[in-house]
Amino acid sequence: MMSENALNLNEIRKKYEELKGLGLKLDMSRGKPDTAQLDLSIPMLHTLDDNNFICENGMDVRNYGEFKGIPEVRRLFAEIFGVSAEQVLAGGSSSINMISDALKRCFINGPMEGFTPWSKLEKIKFICPVPGYDWHFHICDTYGIEMLPVVTREDGPDMDEVERLAKDPDVRGMICVPMYSNPTGFTYSDETVERLAAMETAAPDFRLIWDNAYCMHHLYDGDRDELANIYEACLRHGTEDRVLMFTSTSKITFAGGGVCAMAASPANIAFAADLIRYQLVCYDKVNQLCHTRFLPDKKAVEAHMRKHADIVRPKFELVLQTLERELGGLELVRWGRPKGGYFICFEAPEGCAKKIVRLCEEAGVKLTPAGATYPHGLDPKDSIIRIAPTYPPTDELRQALEVFTTAVKLAAAERI
Amino acid sequence: MMSENALNLNEIRKKYEELKGLGLKLDMSRGKPDTAQLDLSIPMLHTLDDNNFICENGMDVRNYGEFKGIPEVRRLFAEIFGVSAEQVLAGGSSSINMISDALKRCFINGPMEGFTPWSKLEKIKFICPVPGYDWHFHICDTYGIEMLPVVTREDGPDMDEVERLAKDPDVRGMICVPMYSNPTGFTYSDETVERLAAMETAAPDFRLIWDNAYCMHHLYDGDRDELANIYEACLRHGTEDRVLMFTSTSKITFAGGGVCAMAASPANIAFAADLIRYQLVCYDKVNQLCHTRFLPDKKAVEAHMRKHADIVRPKFELVLQTLERELGGLELVRWGRPKGGYFICFEAPEGCAKKIVRLCEEAGVKLTPAGATYPHGLDPKDSIIRIAPTYPPTDELRQALEVFTTAVKLAAAERI
Incomplete structure (x- = not known):
């Protein structure tokens, strides 16, 4: 009317x-926080005022070491992801950077031991739910990934189409924001999550890039979306190596100075860690400790x-x-x-x-x-x-x- | 005797x-700093106590933006490298990570526009002065780079041998610590720097990874090594795209929470920036501002x-x-x-x-x-x-x- x-x-x-x-x-x-939001985390900058720089395992966070992240920050993210702390690698600012790093390993080293590096393959295609997050598309573009758009509805991407596309052996992955999605605001339904975990993929090394950037970002206390635990779903279907989960504190503490994390199966984490070990000495552990002193657990977040x-x-x-x-x-x-x-x-x-x-x-x-x-x-x-x-x-x-x-x-x- | x-x-x-x-x-x-060294930078953690989070260009460092780094930190590193601020990209903790990222771009996208991505080439070899830095060798290994050891003397690597190896078109680069080298402590002589800049390389996209980690680390005030400016030498020989320079504050402020930087020719920086723009949102600018408030210029460093x-x-x-x-x-x-x-x-x-x-x-x-x-x-x-x-x-x-x-x-x- x-x-x-x-x-x-x-x-x-x-x-x-x-x-x-x-x-x-x-x-x-x-999607930037405003100044009042940034001000909420000013107390975080004072969490080390007591000059106690020692993290849980006795290490001085100001020195080298612990490329997987300090124990307390891995535990915090584990709680948020719903996995064990050993399945988490914590990083620095920008989960987008961590996503790009994960793709780098896929292209240079293969997603895990025994798989061909994607850079050696003729073509790599990714399923891209649309409308979606522009930076995801840009990242795919920098790796020369061919993007296959799939329409998103209120319950997530058209799963019939996703399942159909996954039968193409060149389709090696999918990249998405499953909760309060950028830009639709939709959250994938339990059925969508289940089907993503269960579906057959022609590529044995299919990787689902699960960018859970907004998992803590509810607007209403009593009326929130719930996202099913994709890792548990994958475990049920024996596809636990399929999913790589990401999140960060960019919109929790500081967009320009947060910490990020990846969670995945023990096999994925072991493979990634063996490479990351030598590709960085450590992420900023001082900031990791600031974060966990300020927000020690999910309840605090x-x-x-x-x-x-x-x-x-x-x-x-x-x-x-x-x-x-x-x-x-x-x-x-x-x-x-x-x-x-x-x-x-x-x-x-x-x-x-x-x-x-x-x-x-x-x-x-x-x-x-x-x-x-x-x-x-x-x-x-x-x-x-x-x-x-x-x-x-x-x-x-x-x-x-x-x-x-x-x-x-x-x-x-x-x-x- | x-x-x-x-x-x-x-x-x-x-x-x-x-x-x-x-x-x-x-x-x-x-090579880790001891606690007394780390304590020297505790005041850095209080440089934002006035709650002034605005960097030179008016941006709130706590928010998104400026993936190249805030102006003041680019200028600081420019002064240290001896190049212009526009030639610097400032990052987060771990210059090793930034080196690995630069290699990633070489392998996935090619070193610059118009060059074949190294992952598409049969073989990539690097000249590796020995004894050298173990982490450099590990990084090369994660990229499948074949390493060609060249003996280092007091004035740097055996340049006759380096020049001979560079005639092999599969030799695409060299990775080294040119000053107070890890582990020899030697600093490359002016002649070595000049020959590295001047030498002919069969590969048109040869890249010299110049890890200047110890450029500020003199033990004696009145008796220091001096390293010639490799970029200026390259400019003289028209090889300015050859060199990628790296350093960090890991052993200046906090090994576990410093900031790092890359400097290179405008063409290299433009190419890298176009990719980095989409592979991260921004590095930790809060920490960058802490650093420059604490150490505003080279003199302060x-x-x-x-x-x-x-x-x-x-x-x-x-x-x-x-x-x-x-x-x-x-x-x-x-x-x-x-x-x-x-x-x-x-x-x-x-x-x-x-x-x-x-x-x-x-x-x-x-x-x-x-x-x-x-x-x-x-x-x-x-x-x-x-x-x-x-x-x-x-x-x-x-x-x-x-x-x-x-x-x-x-x-x-x-x-x-």
């Missing part, structure tokens, strides 16, 4: 020109994340209320209502996303480029726009949304 | 057994390094004095007298290094494994032992040296 006013072209144009005249300079392009949610939730709600109020009557537009994560996924009328993003940009509001949520930037319907509401202060967000909804109306009106 | 007592076998055996009976547990195996030297120098001198006193008369043994770095290189009589290391181990003194300073652990003469005097407290170092010198005497005596 479309309201009368929504598509009064002249009025919309007038409003758009007015907004353009304000000379705004606003940024809704990336949950309490900390409630403070984040209190800052983030009103921004999500402002977006949803504004979209509903301004665009609720407009045909052919939809958007997600995520219970966590960092994004709201907006679906514009076909052929309008690029135009809307351009209109916003010309009015001083920067959005993620249209198409970015697809491999090579190619959104076949030119309709998906990722809204990242966390970074701007609320006032700026309100203005940015006014520009955005006006741009959507203008593009929709001009389309007719 | 050999003193009478030095090889009185019975006495030496008795002494060795006595030392063995002490049940020592000492470690001279790795030099002042800080004098404090390190005051701790390290007496240990080096204790080693040299003890070796001189105990082994000064012994034939077939020699050792270096470095003016900086972290190691003293000991040359035992041929065929004795493994035995000496074993004797020390059995008497509770851990040394770097004999052979470790050669690719695949193969020291052809079984004579090189790396002494790492920095980590043990002076008392322990004295005991360890007593064990070591006794073991050398015993091995030498039993050899006759």
Whole structure:
């Protein structure tokens, strides 16, 4: 149902020109925490003020050693992943870097002992649920991986299609954000997780890159998505070497100074560790100790994340209320209502996303480029726009949304 | 000339057994700073106590962004490398990791645009000056690089041999520590640097991995080695894309929490940056800012390094004095007298290094494994032992040296 006013072209144009005249300079392009969120972790910087630099195993974290990470940080991530601490390698800032490193090992050394290094194979293809995380697609691109987009629904990627593609022996993996997904906000259903663990893959060394970046990022205390434990599912199906899990504290403590981790089967970890041992001396253990002194266990992380949610939730709600109020009557537009994560996924009328993003940009509001949520930037319907509401202060967000909804109306009106 | 007592076998055996009976547990195996050295950088942990997290370009270091490193840390390393800040990429902990990453790009993407990725080539060989740094050899090994050892003398590797090997098109690079080298302590002469820059290489994408880990690590204020600027030499010879330079603050601030950097030609940096941009979001910028607040420029680093030297120098001198006193008369043994770095290189009589290391181990003194300073652990003469005097407290170092010198005497005596 479309309201009368929504598509009064002249009025919309007038409003758009007015907004353009304000000379705004606003940024809704990336999933960045705002300053108030960063401030929540300032006490972490004082956890070593007692000059006690000794971690649990008696080691001075300021010195060399423990390339797998200090025991307490491996245990913290193990609790978050739902695996044992021996299955965790903890790193430095940027889990994307750790994902890229895992792919590096696949390409240079093979995913595990006995497998051909992927760089020696003719072609490597990955299943890429879409819309998805642009950085994942860029990483695949730097390795020359051919990306096979698969449509994501509320319960995860179209599993019939995933299972069909996995029968191609060139398909060696899949990369995804399974919880509060970037950008859809969806969480994979138990059935999706089970099928991913159970499915037959033609490639014996198929690797599922499970980027669980938002596993702690609930917006509502009493209403959260739950993600099934993929590792346990794989164990049940005897496919435990299939999955490599990643997460980080980038959006828990500092985006520019967190710690990250990989979890996997003992065989995967042993193989990775034998290579990592010589490819670095150690990650930043000082920061690892700061983190575990500040957030010693999952319960502490949950309490900390409630403070984040209190800052983030009103921004999500402002977006949803504004979209509903301004665009609720407009045909052919939809958007997600995520219970966590960092994004709201907006679906514009076909052929309008690029135009809307351009209109916003010309009015001083920067959005993620249209198409970015697809491999090579190619959104076949030119309709998906990722809204990242966390970074701007609320006032700026309100203005940015006014520009955005006006741009959507203008593009929709001009389309007719 | 050999003193009478030095090889009185019975006495030496008795002494060795006595030392063995002490049940020592000492470690001279790795080049680790001691606690007093680590304590020098405690003030760095308080450089953000004013809650000012904004770096020079106005960015909050706690948030995402600046994958090349914050401006001030790039400038600091630029000053240390003797290049412009635009030629520097600053990273996280572990320059070894950054070296491994650079090799990764060579293997996956080719060293630069237009070159074949090394993983697509039949064979990759590297020139490896020996004795050298064991971790370098391990890294090469993880990439399947065939290592060609070249003997190092006081002025650097045998350049006739290096130039001869570089004529082989499969030889794609060389990896070395050019200053206060690990383990010899030698610094490459101006002529060596010039010849490395000038030499013809059959491979057009030859890469010289210049691990300048000890460039700030002088033991004596008034008596230091000087290393010529390899980049300037390369510029003179039009080979500026040949060299990739690395260093870190691991032995300046915290071995387990420093920052590292790579410097190279603008073309190399542009190519690397285009890949790194998508393979990480950013390194730990919080730690980068801590570092530059604590050590804003090279002068500050030099002042800080004098404090390190005051701790390290007496240990080096204790080693040299003890070796001189105990082994000064012994034939077939020699050792270096470095003016900086972290190691003293000991040359035992041929065929004795493994035995000496074993004797020390059995008497509770851990040394770097004999052979470790050669690719695949193969020291052809079984004579090189790396002494790492920095980590043990002076008392322990004295005991360890007593064990070591006794073991050398015993091995030498039993050899006759």
